[in-house]
Amino acid sequence: MIYRRIFVFTSGETVVDTATEKIVHAQPWRPRSSVYVCDTCGLTYARLEVWAGDRLQPFETYLMRCEQCPADLVRFQWPGSIIREWDEHFNDGLPLEVLQREARIHLKHRRK
Numbered sequence: 001m002i003y004r005r006i007f008v009f010t011s012g013e014t015v016v017d018t019a020t021e022k023i024v025h026a027q028p029w030r031p032r033s034s035v036y037v038c039d040t041c042g043l044t045y046a047r048l049e050v051w052a053g054d055r056l057q058p059f060e061t062y063l064m065r066c067e068q069c070p071a072d073l074v075r076f077q078w079p080g081s082i083i084r085e086w087d088e089h090f091n092d093g094l095p096l097e098v099l100q101r102e103a104r105i106h107l108k109h110r111r112k
Ligand SMILES: [Zn+2]
Pocket: 038, 039, 040, 041, 042, 043, 065, 066, 067, 068, 069
């Protein structure tokens, strides 16, 4: 199946439209759209729209941590990241611009 993905980050600097691409997806159902909500301040810090033709796929919510809030030391996840450590297909399919954003976040927190 061919999908279009649009990544929007509310920090404002990044909107990535992947145009049309094939998503490698392990599950038998269609990949869903996502919103990433900060579990500390409530900010929706990222949004991923997945389009199958002209149909926006239903959203699922991930409670993680935004860039402005302190890291959750229990979970190994950098604030602001959208990486899903439990979903390698999702991570492997992230476009270059999103991976560059992830690298910036990781470097920022490694320096602290
Ligand atoms: Zn927050």
